[in-house]
Amino acid sequence: MTTPIASARRDERARRWRRPTLWLRLGVLALFVLVPVAVPSFQATDLAIKIALFGALVASYDVVIGYTGIVSFGHAMFFGFGAYSVALAVGRFGAPTYGHLLLGFGIAVLLSALVATLIGAFSLRVKLIFFAMITLAFAEFAGILAVQWSALSGGEDGLSPKMPGLFAVGWEGGRVLGVPLTGKLVTYYVVLAACAALFLVMARFVASPLGRALQAIRDNELRAEALGVPTFTLQIVSSSFASVVATIVGGCYVMWVRYVNPESALGVPLMLDVLLMVIIGGIGTLWGSVIGAAVLLTARLLLPDLRGLGTLLGGSEIAQRLTERWLLVFGVLFVLVVFFFPKGVLGTTRDALARRRRPA
Amino acid sequence: MKRAAPVLIVLALALLPLLGMEPRVYLTLTVAGLAMGMLIFLVASGLTLIFGLMDVLNFAHGALFSWGAYAGFGAVLLLDRRAGWIESPSVALNALALLAAVAAAALVALVLGVALERVIVRPVYGQHMFQILITLGASIVLEELIRIVWGPNDQVMPVPISFQGSWDLLDVIVLRVPVVAIGLGLAVYVGLQLLLHRTRVGLIVRAGVESGEMVQVMGHNIYRYFTAVFALGSALAAVGGLMWAIFRQSVSPGMGGEQLIFAFIVVIIGGLGSVTGSLIGALMVGLSYNYVAFLLPKAALGVNMALMVLVLLVRPTGLFGASR
Numbered sequence: 291m292t293t294p295i296a297s298a299r300r301d302e303r304a305r306r307w308r309r310p311t312l313w314l315r316l317g318v319l320a321l322f323v324l325v326p327v328a329v330p331s332f333q334a335t336d337l338a339i340k341i342a343l344f345g346a347l348v349a350s351y352d353v354v355i356g357y358t359g360i361v362s363f364g365h366a367m368f369f370g371f372g373a374y375s376v377a378l379a380v381g382r383f384g385a386p387t388y389g390h391l392l393l394g395f396g397i398a399v400l401l402s403a404l405v406a407t408l409i410g411a412f413s414l415r416v417k418l419i420f421f422a423m424i425t426l427a428f429a430e431f432a433g434i435l436a437v438q439w440s441a442l443s444g445g446e447d448g449l450s451p452k453m454p455g456l457f458a459v460g461w462e463g464g465r466v467l468g469v470p471l472t473g474k475l476v477t478y479y480v481v482l483a484a485c486a487a488l489f490l491v492m493a494r495f496v497a498s499p500l501g502r503a504l505q506a507i508r509d510n511e512l513r514a515e516a517l518g519v520p521t522f523t524l525q526i527v528s529s530s531f532a533s534v535v536a537t538i539v540g541g542c543y544v545m546w547v548r549y550v551n552p553e554s555a556l557g558v559p560l561m562l563d564v565l566l567m568v569i570i571g572g573i574g575t576l577w578g579s580v581i582g583a584a585v586l587l588t589a590r591l592l593l594p595d596l597r598g599l600g601t602l603l604g605g606s607e608i609a610q611r612l613t614e615r616w617l618l619v620f621g622v623l624f625v626l627v628v629f630f631f632p633k634g635v636l637g638t639t640r641d642a643l644a645r646r647r648r649p650a
Numbered sequence: 651m652k653r654a655a656p657v658l659i660v661l662a663l664a665l666l667p668l669l670g671m672e673p674r675v676y677l678t679l680t681v682a683g684l685a686m687g688m689l690i691f692l693v694a695s696g697l698t699l700i701f702g703l704m705d706v707l708n709f710a711h712g713a714l715f716s717w718g719a720y721a722g723f724g725a726v727l728l729l730d731r732r733a734g735w736i737e738s739p740s741v742a743l744n745a746l747a748l749l750a751a752v753a754a755a756a757l758v759a760l761v762l763g764v765a766l767e768r769v770i771v772r773p774v775y776g777q778h779m780f781q782i783l784i785t786l787g788a789s790i791v792l793e794e795l796i797r798i799v800w801g802p803n804d805q806v807m808p809v810p811i812s813f814q815g816s817w818d819l820l821d822v823i824v825l826r827v828p829v830v831a832i833g834l835g836l837a838v839y840v841g842l843q844l845l846l847h848r849t850r851v852g853l854i855v856r857a858g859v860e861s862g863e864m865v866q867v868m869g870h871n872i873y874r875y876f877t878a879v880f881a882l883g884s885a886l887a888a889v890g891g892l893m894w895a896i897f898r899q900s901v902s903p904g905m906g907g908e909q910l911i912f913a914f915i916v917v918i919i920g921g922l923g924s925v926t927g928s929l930i931g932a933l934m935v936g937l938s939y940n941y942v943a944f945l946l947p948k949a950a951l952g953v954n955m956a957l958m959v960l961v962l963l964v965r966p967t968g969l970f971g972a973s974r
């Protein structure tokens with residue numbers, strides 16, 4: 291006997307290869323693969339891989355904020371754990387090897403899982419909103435620790451580790467199909483593959499029965515609990531899972547940038563960026579995070595060029611400061627987006643498409 | 651007995667460091683800790699009203715703190731240039747200048763608070779995630795506005811002559827600004843308690859928090875009261891910011907962000923919605939920070955976190971928090 295759910299699943303599977311969004315996603319992935327070959331400028335390659343990295347980071351944040359409904363301000367901290375752990379493991383023990391790289395990732399994942407579980411265990415117990423503030427306090431503490439404990443973390447200056455083997459700056463592998471194979475290029479593809487894999491894992495996670503339960507908690511915690519969903523445990527599982535993903539992304543980030551300091555990898559400013567990206571892309575859409583990351587990172591790259599506008603506006607001091615403070619523009623934009631497009635780019639598009647398909 | 655327990659814990663905590671230091675040092679540190687606690691309380695009390703009572707997660711509180719500091723800074727600068735009240739040796743003129751600065755800070759924050767509540771907070775009552783996001787956006791805007799109006803760099807805050815320096819009471823060094831801060835903090839505490847528990851307005855606000863609809867039915871416009879409470883909380887943040895600026899003798903656009911975390915920690919320790927709780931919490935944070943900074947300078951950074959974790963482990967709703 292086939293249950294309605296089973297037949298719905300069968301229909302879904304039959305339509306799998308005809309869904310336009312699947313081809314859209316594959317197309318985006320192909321674009322990322324082609325960038326370093328087609329556009330040889332370093333700036334474009336750097337932007338592309340950072341969009342992939344931040345897309346994955348923001349998606350992992352979306353698992354917490356969008357799919358589970360927990361607001362965390364410590365997510366950047368876990369990114370920092372990964373970044374610092376890999377940088378330390380590779381940079382501190384003489385000549386770097388692949389073993390050190392793996393060790394860095396391993397330690398980081400264990401540490402993040404442990405810390406995330408601990409924080410969740412004592413702060414999710416009370417009230418969800420406490421979680422936001424407690425994680426904020428923890429993130430602040432981690433930032434201060436990284437600055438103060440300079441013997442280990444390099445303080446404000448940060449660390450710039452050398453990568454082993456294939457990932458080293460100087461590595462050359464001849465030419466393949468006319469494209470010079472360098473350490474940078476290998477790193478690009480490895481990091482891109484890691485990001486794509488993380489995306490798949492996360493998509494699987496939120497679509498699993500566990501993910502469904504998480505969304506039930508988000509929509510109505512009391513009802514979910516009444517239906518027998520172990521809300522407290524699942525919330526911890528979700529936040530730990532997302533933290534571990536963020537940690538892995540942090541490690542990959544260091545592999546690409548080869549540099550880590552408290553401001554870029556650990557601090558509250560990074561957290562703000564992630565929040566902006568998830569809002570722009572659309573909370574609870576997962577794939578929207580790539581859009582959010584692309585918009586913000588591209589804007590950040592291009593906006594400083596707008597500083598010249600200050601001279602056009604009469605060159606007065608106030609006008610000068612006005613254009614220098616592009617964060618102001620961003621803040622206003624952010625408030626407007628939250629007000630008028632609370633579902634972000636992807637969420638709004640999905641709604642519009644759904645309305646066109648089924649006119650009410 | 652049960653209500654007295656937190657007070658006893660604070661007292662025990664306060665006397666513990668005596669084991670590790672001379673009494674004279676201890677007294678100096680205690681006064682400094684009390685002053686710091688009171689300064690934190692000024693900020694946290696505003697947050698208690700907004701977050702604890704009205705259940706609005708206001709991340710713009712830190713920006714209001716900075717705005718208060720800068721408004722007072724502007725007023726003091728103006729008075730100094732036009733009338734020379736800051737440099738004047740007369741205590742009365744100095745005190746007047748300080749009052750003017752406090753008034754300027756409170757006024758600016760009242761206006762900002764009303765605007766914030768009306769425009770961006772009112773549509774999102776009861777939706778925590780949107781409150782966080784939208785007040786965060788507002789705080790970015792407010793902080794950037796400070797940078798545009800006053801410039802992005804730290805500046806020196808002029809302090810009226812009579813309030814500079816310190817008194818030396820029996821070898822215990824007592825800075826003057828902290829004494830003013832302690833006085834102000836106590837006044838705010840007493841004022842808030844009276845307002846909330848002894849007046850009709852306080853009654854309506856507390857009832858409105860429990861059930862806004864019911865209070866509406868009784869013929870009171872609860873939204874107007876909420877606007878007022880939000881504005882009052884903003885003004886308290888601003889006065890706290892001004893006192894902090896005078897204490898540190900400097901202002902910077904980002905000063906509010908750091909204090910916001912302190913204030914949140916204090917409100918969590920004290921328990922949501924309890925003014926007494928945030929007073930005790932603030933004093934605990936201030937005192938323990940000063941003691942630990944003297945005994946183990948490296949550990950001072952983590953002591954607030956440790957305190958919060960400890961309190962939450964023992965009492966998940968905070969020291970004075972009602973379990974709801």
